[in-house]
Amino acid sequence: MTTRSFKVSFYETEVYEGKRGTTYTVRWSVNGRRHGETYKTSPLAESFRATLLVAANNGEPFDVETGRPVSHATPAAETTWYEFALQYVDMKWARISANNRKNTAKALTKVTMALLRTEPKQFARSTCARPYASTPSTSSAATKPRRRSARSCPGSGATPSP
Structure with a gap:
């Protein structure tokens, strides 16, 4: 603010x-x-x-x-990094290959985690955060990767969502 x-x-x-x-x-x-x-x-x-x-x-x-x-x-000063990353993924996701999607998600997750002052409590590793933060929010369910449950991220301390 x-x-x-x-x-x-x-x-x-x-x-x-x-x-x-x-x-x-x-x-x-x-x-x-x-x-x-x-x-x-x-x-x-x-x-x-x-x-x-x-x-x-x-x-x-x-x-x-x-x-x-x-x-x-x-306008760039009014956009947070996280909002920018989500807009970028929404724009690119439909037109890039699966391997490129994976690498884009990895890169954006690493940068986002590096910009955080403290590590989020619900994600112990960035691989657990990747499916939640680096997939398009407006695309169809067919192009979204399967969401990982807390059980698939050992030591995360996150509880599975209902």
């Missing part, structure tokens, strides 16, 4: 003249947290600063973490 704030302050554009050239940094803060964006040319920096000022003048809330106006958020 992102935190939004209307408390935005803008600072002068900073000019840095170094060995490799001059850079221009736009500085602003959202709810006391400082943010900055560096550009190679002054017009680019001033253009970006102007878009931030327009958003603030229009009363748009700013995201505290990114420092950007909410209207600048990309």
